[in-house]
Amino acid sequence: MYTFSSKLKTFSLILMVVGLLGIGYGFLTAPKDIKEVEAILAAEHHGHGTGHEAAGHEGHEAKGHDAHGAEAHKAEATEAHAPTVDPVHHDAVPVANVAEKELDSMHVDTVAIAAAPVVHTEAPADLGIRKHKTEKVDEHAEHEKHLNHVLHQLQNKPWAALYVACIFFLLISMGVLAFYAIQQVAQAGWSPVLFRVMEGITAYLPVASVIFFILLLLSAFHFNHLFVWMADGVTDPASPNYDKLIAGKSGYLNVSFWLIRAAIFLIGWNLYRHFSRKGQLAQDESSDDSNYKKVFKMSAGFLVFFIVSESIMSWDWIMSVDPHWFSTLFGWYVFASFFVSGITTICMITLYLKNNGYLEHVNTSHIHDLAKFMFGISVFWTYLWFSQFMLIWYANIPEEVTYFVTRINDYTLPFWGAVVMNFVFPILILINTDFKRISWVLVMAGVVILCGHYVDFFNMIMPATVGDQWFIGIPEIASVCFFLGLFIFVVFTALTKVPLMPKRNPFIEESKHFHY
Amino acid sequence: MSTNKVIHALYNDDDVLMDAVKQTRKAHHHIEEVYTPFPVHGLDKAMGLAPTRLAICAFIYGCIGLSTATWMMNNIMISDWPQDIGGKPSFSYIQNMPAFVPVMFEMTVFFAAHLMVITFYMRSRMWPFKQAENPDVRTTDDHFLMEVAVSGNENDMVSFFQNTGAVEVKVIEKH
Numbered sequence: 001m002y003t004f005s006s007k008l009k010t011f012s013l014i015l016m017v018v019g020l021l022g023i024g025y026g027f028l029t030a031p032k033d034i035k036e037v038e039a040i041l042a043a044e045h046h047g048h049g050t051g052h053e054a055a056g057h058e059g060h061e062a063k064g065h066d067a068h069g070a071e072a073h074k075a076e077a078t079e080a081h082a083p084t085v086d087p088v089h090h091d092a093v094p095v096a097n098v099a100e101k102e103l104d105s106m107h108v109d110t111v112a113i114a115a116a117p118v119v120h121t122e123a124p125a126d127l128g129i130r131k132h133k134t135e136k137v138d139e140h141a142e143h144e145k146h147l148n149h150v151l152h153q154l155q156n157k158p159w160a161a162l163y164v165a166c167i168f169f170l171l172i173s174m175g176v177l178a179f180y181a182i183q184q185v186a187q188a189g190w191s192p193v194l195f196r197v198m199e200g201i202t203a204y205l206p207v208a209s210v211i212f213f214i215l216l217l218l219s220a221f222h223f224n225h226l227f228v229w230m231a232d233g234v235t236d237p238a239s240p241n242y243d244k245l246i247a248g249k250s251g252y253l254n255v256s257f258w259l260i261r262a263a264i265f266l267i268g269w270n271l272y273r274h275f276s277r278k279g280q281l282a283q284d285e286s287s288d289d290s291n292y293k294k295v296f297k298m299s300a301g302f303l304v305f306f307i308v309s310e311s312i313m314s315w316d317w318i319m320s321v322d323p324h325w326f327s328t329l330f331g332w333y334v335f336a337s338f339f340v341s342g343i344t345t346i347c348m349i350t351l352y353l354k355n356n357g358y359l360e361h362v363n364t365s366h367i368h369d370l371a372k373f374m375f376g377i378s379v380f381w382t383y384l385w386f387s388q389f390m391l392i393w394y395a396n397i398p399e400e401v402t403y404f405v406t407r408i409n410d411y412t413l414p415f416w417g418a419v420v421m422n423f424v425f426p427i428l429i430l431i432n433t434d435f436k437r438i439s440w441v442l443v444m445a446g447v448v449i450l451c452g453h454y455v456d457f458f459n460m461i462m463p464a465t466v467g468d469q470w471f472i473g474i475p476e477i478a479s480v481c482f483f484l485g486l487f488i489f490v491v492f493t494a495l496t497k498v499p500l501m502p503k504r505n506p507f508i509e510e511s512k513h514f515h516y
Numbered sequence: 517m518s519t520n521k522v523i524h525a526l527y528n529d530d531d532v533l534m535d536a537v538k539q540t541r542k543a544h545h546h547i548e549e550v551y552t553p554f555p556v557h558g559l560d561k562a563m564g565l566a567p568t569r570l571a572i573c574a575f576i577y578g579c580i581g582l583s584t585a586t587w588m589m590n591n592i593m594i595s596d597w598p599q600d601i602g603g604k605p606s607f608s609y610i611q612n613m614p615a616f617v618p619v620m621f622e623m624t625v626f627f628a629a630h631l632m633v634i635t636f637y638m639r640s641r642m643w644p645f646k647q648a649e650n651p652d653v654r655t656t657d658d659h660f661l662m663e664v665a666v667s668g669n670e671n672d673m674v675s676f677f678q679n680t681g682a683v684e685v686k687v688i689e690k691h
Contacts, residue, residue: 390614396603431575 002358002495008488015485022478026158034147037154041147152225153469159224160465165479166215167317168341168457169487170208171334175342176201177273178306178335179373184276184299190369192511193361196500197350199277201342203494204487206273209266216262216317220255226465229253229323246323253323258316265309272302284503292506310335318457321464325403327392333384334460340377340422341453344446347374349491351439358500364437365516371436371445375426378449381456382423407459410468414455421452454480521666522548524651525677526659526684530556533660536680537562540664543676548663551655570639574632581627585620651688659683 031037180198183191219226228246233239235247246253276295283291311331319330327333347370353359354367392400407415425448435441462470502508527533533556540547547563560567590609593616598606605611637643655661666673670687677685 386614386617390617393614433571 001499002353002492004492004496005356008492012485012488012492015481016489017485019478019480019482019485022474023158023162023482026161026475026478030158031151031154034144034151037147037151040154041150150469153466156225156465157469157471158475159219159226160461161475161479163215163226163465164454164457164461164476165483166208166212167461168338168454168480169204169483170212171338171457172341172345172487173202173204173208174269174310175338175340176346177205177269177342178303178310178339179342179346181272181276181299181302181306184296185303187296187507189507189510190366190514190516192502192505192508193359193514194346194350194366194370195280195502195505196495196498197353197359198346199280200491200495201345201349202273202277204490206270207486207490208483209270213262213266216259220259226461227320227323228464229320230255249323253320258320261312261316265313268302268305268309272298272305276302280502280505281498283505286504289504289506292504307335318460321461322403325400327388327400327403329384329388333381333388336377336381336384337453337456340374340381341450343370343373343377344449346370347442348446348450351442353495353500355439361501361512363515365514367439367442368433368436368516371430371442374442374445374449375430375436378422378426378430381453382419385419385422403463406463406467411459411463411470414459414470418452418455418459421448422456425449425452520690521670522688522690523664523666523673523677524684524686524688525662525664525680525682526652526654526686527662527681528659528683529681530660532681533662534559534562536662536677536682539680540662540677545673545676546665546667548665550663551651551661553656553658553660556660570632570636573635574628577631577635578624578628580631581624582620584627585616585623588623589616589619 031040176198180195180202183195183198218224220230222230225231228234229243229249231241233241234243235250236242237247276298279291279295279298283289283295314331314334318334319326347367350359350362350370351367354362389404392404395401426445429441429445430436458470458472458476505511525536527536530552533550533552537547537550537559541562541564550559550563552559586609593612594606594609600606604615609616650656651663652659652661662677664673664677666687674685674687
């Protein structure tokens with residue numbers, strides 16, 4: 001039996017407390033209105049007002065905004081120039097703000113603008129040079145619009161940070177569950193000694209599911225603007241927020257159907273998790289293999305359900321933050337990302353338990369096998385990452401390519417950094433057979449792979465929700481700390497519940513003597 | 517005492533062979549060669565053979581392949597004649613790199629695989645029309661043969677190998 005070391009327990013509790021404080025700080029410091037945004041932007045511009053920013057923005061500011069002050073020009077803009085500007089843009093109602101964000105996000109999407117004539121196609125605020133020629137008051141309106149856009153991005157920041165960390169740890173436990181089901185169905189002879197470790201990790205799934213579903217509900221009830229397609233009026237042709245493309249997808253992208261799907265997936269996964277563990281534990285006490293066979297059949301069924309639900313899950317929870325964009329291999333790509341993270345987590349927790357003397361029958365050959373999976377699936381992730389990127393880059397169809405344009409321009413370091421961390425580093429480290437048996441090498445590679453896949457999820461969610469206002473600061477790190485602490489706490493608590501070695505698994509003897 | 521005499525000990529079971537190899541090593545007889553009809557798992561370890569370095573070769577060949585592809589594509593597509601083909605940016609290698617990755621990947625695999633195979637053939641001296649070095653035709657079917665250099669008392673050695681479970685022990689003059 002494993003006993004939860006008090007040091008680790010304290011560590012996880014500290015992580016959770018620090019994380020919660022940081023998350024709270026993130027929400028408290030998010031700007032509440034555009035005046036605060038104006039102050040933030042002004043500080044930023046005066047801090048480093050060089051390059052293209054200086055060309056467009058400084059001039060624009062000097063003319064429009066510095067001369068008058070925020071209060072004055074706001075009033076002027078509203079009274080003087082309603083016709084060129086949508087009245088909604090000046091509305092303080094949150095619903096309109098959502099629409100505002102939506103419109104702004106469409107500025108990059110040239111095809112969307114062409115396809116949706118109702119949408120206000122004024123030049124985005126960033127094109128400073130062109131703006132000099134427009135009349136003065138319109139400039140104010142543009143500036144206002146820009147501020148509103150940035151406000152929504154900044155307000156999204158703590159939410160998006162929480163969302164990324166939550167889905168990352170949820171999917172780690174899903175990756176482990178999928179790996180576990182595959183090991184059952186494949187009747188793997190090496191892995192039964194690791195089944196209890198995997199079951200311990202998937203114990204995080206119910207906890208994560210509840211928290212994640214609450215986050216989805218908060219989005220659905222407009223507590224945040226993570227999903228632009230949820231904004232009011234996007235499907236209503238009479239509304240200034242009307243978006244033809246999203247309206248066309250509303251048969252699929254509507255809140256109630258979306259929540260029902262999420263509930264079905266989370267319940268389905270949790271049911272398999274619950275009953276497979278129950279069956280495994282019953283197998284330990286029984287006198288025949290009927291429970292083993294039950295788990296086998298259950299796992300085969302689960303894998304079919306999993307691959308369907310995983311694909312839809314990736315559209316719902318990740319791809320739909322960019323509702324104008326679509327990619328067919330996205331589901332596989334997301335799967336590869338969390339699958340390799342899950343295997344890495346199994347490897348690291350196994351190493352931890354082994355080094356503390358709890359896994360007597362786990363030898364370096366088991367570790368070597370896990371390391372081979374880490375290596376292979378890392379390459380698989382890269383293959384899918386590159387296939388998705390290269391096909392879109394090569395064809396360069398505007399409606400698809402904006403996805404990568406925003407990522408390469410605004411997220412240069414995380415975008416390429418993820419490839420280095422998830423591919424270049426593991427392939428150079430884990431290609432060596434001897435290295436795959438050395439604990440510290442694996443821990444190092446594992447940390448880099450896990451951080452790399454966090455960045456990968458960061459790259460998927462952030463550009464659509466916070467845009468160029470991203471930063472890996474207190475809200476992001478605190479969210480990771482909180483969920484990491486919770487993960488450690490739940491997983492290691494679950495590990496103390498049952499002995500770490502299955503007793504009557506048909507392959508347990510083979511697994512104990514596994515040697516590669 | 518003849519220096520080029522060898523003992524051929526034949527076995528008909530790989531487990532017996534493995535035991536015999538271990539005993540022979542313990543008795544400090546020099547095993548010249550073991551002939552088996554199929555790979556016997558763990559035989560190289562029992563014989564104390566050094567691990568192969570073929571994988572290291574393959575890694576180096578792969579690097580050579582990657583460099584060749586990079587150099588070739590850069591030379592052809594960027595340096596020599598940078599045409600605008602369908603709007604692909606050919607101003608620098610990195611700008612058009614995604615289009616070259618399939619070539620770079622395949623060349624890496626091609627070089628690694630083929631040069632490694634050729635290295636294997638050369639190191640193990642295999643080529644068409646090569647004279648087979650098989651000392652006993654049965655070793656390609658169902659017998660295992662251990663060849664040990666004779667040193668010291670020939671009769672002692674023969675009886676030693678007969679005790680290791682050999683089905684046949686012969687002393688052969690090698691030319």
